[in-house]
């Protein structure tokens with residue numbers, strides 16, 4: 575597999591000048607000698623993306639994801655290191671990067687097309703399909719500064735996917751669109767994948783990364799801390815988030831409130847027949863007393879979320895020390911396949927993760943019927 579994006583030893587430092595913090599007198603005596611501080615947004619970043627690969631980038635706020643994409647798209651120059659791109663690249667960067675606000679949607683389509691190396695003639699030919707995909711016919715002659723963030727996204731996405739790039743780079747952009755348009759974008763990304771193009775995608779949504787990417791890179795404080803199969807990288811990401819989450823003052827430790835030590839079944843096996851009962855024993859050690867909710871997810875081998883329990887259900891309460899949670903699924907109506915199980919504890923609000931383990935077990939389900947889909951839905955039929 576040839577690499578189409580190669581990032582080698584890339585560092586990016588931003589210098590922030592604190593000119594304004596000097597008094598007027600200081601500024602007159604020492605002109606131009608303001609204090610400054612450096613932000614190291616990227617540190618020795620190395621990774622490559624091959625043809626036909628879809629790679630996700632995850633990391634918390636400020637970890638350097640957007641900076642990395644901007645360097646790859648050539649909008650920013652790395653302080654040191656090299657980036658090699660083979661093929662044409664279209665990027666959807668953070669909102670605000672890309673379009674000229676004083677120009678109309680129409681002019682921006684031409685401008686971004688020409689920046690991607692397309693001739694006016696080619697853009698003329700693509701123009702209608704770009705506008706059609708964006709559904710902005712009525713607003714195409716309006717200056718983009720009057721666009722809502724959703725409209726801006728629509729136009730940016732439409733340009734990027736219609737200019738026929740070899741590589742598509744997307745920064746978190748699907749987050750601002752409405753759900754229908756986001757689905758349309760994801761379908762289009764799926765089509766891109768089928769056509770064998772390369773996609774690099776930043777998202778805060780682990781589900782989206784899992785659903786679209788074969789591989790994911792985790793950035794933390796500008797460094798790559800994981801690069802591998804999506805499930806593994808998401809596990810590293812979540813574990814890192816847990817380890818470093820801010821701790822409430824009154825509670826000894828909210829993040830990492832408990833350590834999940836083992837997940838087992840009474841039979842010792844993780845294979846069942848469709849429709850059978852599944853019991854899990856979750857052994858954990860609570861580091862202090864707390865209340866919360868037990869949560870469980872199942873993912874298909876393609877990384878699609880099959881089910882996630884309601885984070886406000888299944889209340890649990892712990893005193894400090896070892897505990898066993900017994901989980902009972904009376905009937906698992908899944909069809910044939912392997913399902914990855916993730917589970918953990920969230921706080922009383924259903925948001926804060928208190929303990930989490932990704933891919934703690936792989937459940938194998940055998941289905942002997944002829945129904946199809948993920949579920950063998952129990953139904954009852956009667957004739958009167």
Ligand SMILES: Nc1ncnc2c1ncn2[C@@H]1O[C@H](COP(=O)(O)OP(=O)(O)OP(=O)(O)O)[C@@H](O)[C@H]1O
Pocket residue numbers: 588589590613614615633634635636637638639640641642
């Ligand atoms: N133009 C800039 N000038 C100075 N510092 C910057 C600039 N752009 C980014 N930074 C800093 O670089 C670091 C990485 O920022 P970046 O925007 O790449 O993070 P991110 O991972 O995309 O975050 P988010 O999830 O919030 O989008 C941050 O500390 C940020 O403050």
Ligand SMILES: [Mg+2]
Pocket residue numbers: 639640641668746
């Ligand atoms: Mg960002």
